[in-house]
Amino acid sequence: MAENVPEKTRQKIRLALAIWQNATCLRFIEGGPDTDRIEFFDGGGCSSFVGRAGGTQGISIATPGCDLVGIIAHEIGHALGTFHEQARPDQSQHIAVHYSNIPAIRWNNFQPIGDDQAQTLGLPYDAGSVMHYGPFGFAADQFRPTISTLDKHWLFTIGQREAPSFLDIEAINRAYGCTGQCPTDLWCLHGGYTDPNDCSRCVCPIGFGGTFCGEVQPSPCGGVIKASPMVQTVASPDFPGNFPSDLFCVWLFRSPPKGHLFIEFVEESFGYPCEDTCDKAFVELKMGPDFRVTGYRFCCSSPPLMTFQSVGEEAVIIHNGGTQTEQRAGFRARVWSEKKWPVTTEEEEQISTETKWGNAVNGAEVSGTERARTTEATMAQTNGDGQNTTRGEKPMPTSQPPPEVPMPTSSSSFPSVMPMPFSSSSPSVMPMPFSSSSPSVMPMPFSSSSPSVMPMPSSSSSPPPPPSSNECSLCLQWSEWSDCSQMCGGCGRKTRRRHCPSAVSCQREEKRICNRMACPEGTNFLFNNGEFHLLWKGCCVGLFLNNSTAKGDGSSVRGECGPLENMKVLMSSPEYEEGDE
Incomplete structure (x- = not known):
């Protein structure tokens, strides 16, 4: 230095x-x-x-x-x-660059690199890459963006400068041969890969954990929730009160076989600190199929007013409390599936909700299983009517099933993400x-x-x-x-x-x-x-x-x-x- x-x-x-x-x-x-x-x-x-x-x-x-x-x-x-993520050869499939608002001497930071000069290593485009510019990077008029995402829900994901993303790291591991150092490749789930520093375990995308990435990522709040046609609600800690900072929560939702998950954010009291890029405190939504890709991130005071549909049978919600000092309520969301779980035993027919806090459910340790029998919700409780609620919020009606025809989804296929060509x-x-x-x-x-x-x-x-x-x-x-x-x-x-x-x-x-x-x-x-x-x-x-x-x-x-x-x-x-x- x-x-x-x-x-x-x-x-x-x-x-x-x-x-x-x-x-x-x-x-x-x-x-x-x-x-x-x-x-x-x-x-x-x-x-x-x-x-x-x-x-x-x-x-x-x-x-x-x-x-x-x-x-x-x-x-x-x-x-x-690595080049800038927004300069990948497949740039036009994911973003639009507004050169009219960029000084000509800065165009080289946005122009796509040709296939003859860069390789994407077979990894998808990553809006959450640390190598991606934000929406106002080098803007001549700072009230107009220089980059727009073709999928509008990724607009507040681009530009994070907290740390390299999962795909940023994977690109370097692939390019430098790190992924080939272990004698045997493990069978990692959800897009994970064998850890080059510990060949006995997998490196897992954010939201997943366990030796083979088959479990929900451990967190002091959140858990695994089995969805059904009966609407359930999840919320950030202490909602509608202000959520504590430095708290990271992960919910993994699973639908019945051949089903999908439907998630709606409730507008009431939604709130995170406002930023052009949501990288301090935010709620993130991953709807699959590629869970390596950074999900949709939302902050500020307006949630997306639509119903998101998963591509497969799993979805993830992540709450990141960050280190913010501004007091905000966080989020509440409604979750359901259009399919019912097959009834084989009385135990499977009864879908229960158990409280999870500090990795414990009713005082017992939670086992991370692929098909959890119980529904784990952050600080969730069951009221006298059998409705799933979260501490600090009013119970939402759950007797009404969701619409028979699922509402339109954000996208049937996620453009995928990755760190810039290597x-x-x-x-x-x-x-x-x-x-x-x-x-x-x-x-x-x-x-x-x-x-x-x-x-x-x-x-x-x-x-x-x-x-x-x-x-x-x-x-x-x-x-x-x-x-x-x-x-x-x-x-x-x-x-x-x-x-x-x-x-x-x-x-x-x-x-x-x-x-x-x-x-x-x-x-x-x-x-x-x-x-x-x-x-x-x-x-x-x-x-x-x-x-x-x-x-x-x-x-x-x-x-x-x-x-x-x-x-x-x-x-x-x-x-x-x-x-x-």
């Missing part, structure tokens, strides 16, 4: 690195001896190269403005090889052996030199401590910088070296990008000094043309090639002013 990065920001950088490290087979070594490395510095904005650029490549984290763990994780995602250029992390003929995001061959991050089989061991400044002081002075190996496009590197005692684990060679002016128009590759580089719009693959200026004769002067620049903050982070990152 550069000297101009304050200690508080360094701690957040380490937290962001830990998120990626703990969920993948990658290992980050602070202050390691490798030539190819990532350097965090305060460059006045938030920016990163896409994939490994070679040598010392910078990630700019400005303080204040970019010093949020989620934003730092976003920039690390770029260095690991760059075939290796970042400061050394992937498992990977074919250069099938890059994950961009056609950049992996370097054989050891980077600052390496895939390791286990997350239990701590990375070695960085070398001390006293130890590295035993090294001789750095040499002068060499000439740049290329003339344009940011493809070249300048190098300097120093001698260190053999017992000292300090950096001995440093390389940095040089000659970043874009190559003349029409130049598609560079081949000299024993190097071959592909160009895209005059820039080395992995870099982007960030600016160009028009001349009086109608021509333009080529700009510089550099990293993707991102927004310092989203409008959902009011504590900062918006600017370039």
Whole structure:
């Protein structure tokens, strides 16, 4: 980390690195001896190269403005090889970009990457990716969006900067070969996959848990609910009173065989803190079939006034209380199925509702079974009429079955989600052996030199401590910088070296990008000094043309090639002013 990065920001950088490290087979070594490395510095904005650029490549984290763990994780995602989610090759199937409200110099952040430069790794589009811009990213008029989701219910999901999504993590695990490290792949349910850091268990999508992702995700509230034609209600804790912060609840709903689930939010008292992106406190709805995809998120004071229908026999509601201090009531929802459970015994005919709080039901531990016999509802109670209610709310009539014809659903098929295509250029992390003929995001061959991050089989061991400044002081002075190996496009590197005692684990060679002016128009590759580089719009693959200026004769002067620049903050982070990152 550069000297101009304050200690508080360094701690957040380490937290962001830990998120990626703990969920993948990658290992980050602070202050390691490798030539190819990532350097965090305060460059006045938030920016990163896409994939490994070679040598010392910078990630700019400005303080204040970019010093949020989620934003730092976003920039690390770029260095690991992912583009922006909204720039996926299948962009047009999921969002509309309003270029008329975006400054032309920022269009490169929104333009879709071609299939010849990126791979989606077979993963779906993810509105909840940490790599996705929010609806007002780089807006010239901040009252008009720059991105609209084709499915309107995903509009408030895009742009979250809390942490990488399930699919963000899975993309990195696939691209770096982490998913192939276990000797046997487990039979994981609901889109889970074998944990590369613990081959005895599965990594589960949000909402699911258990060894094989067949159970509801453990939470102090929520549970498993068997739906039937009789309407049941669920609500956030203490509804209609204010829900406590820092409380995460998951409800897993199951319909009878060949049935569907129908969910309606009740408008009365619905309330969460208002944000352009619902990523602090919200209610999330997953209707399948792909539960890896981040669901519809809703916040503020107006619930969606429609009936949602599941694609299959399961659905999930997630309540995230966040760390908000604003007092809000949360949600209440009505749930039912159009099918009845088959009656085989008197026990199965009786669908009971039991209270669950702190993972206990009536004082007993709840077993996570695939076909739970009882209905678990957060702080639910049964009144004298056998109606399911939630503490603090009036019982809703349940004697009336839902309409015979189900109301229209939000969508019969979810567009799926995923982290941005993965760059075939290796970042400061050394992937498992990977074919250069099938890059994950961009056609950049992996370097054989050891980077600052390496895939390791286990997350239990701590990375070695960085070398001390006293130890590295035993090294001789750095040499002068060499000439740049290329003339344009940011493809070249300048190098300097120093001698260190053999017992000292300090950096001995440093390389940095040089000659970043874009190559003349029409130049598609560079081949000299024993190097071959592909160009895209005059820039080395992995870099982007960030600016160009028009001349009086109608021509333009080529700009510089550099990293993707991102927004310092989203409008959902009011504590900062918006600017370039």
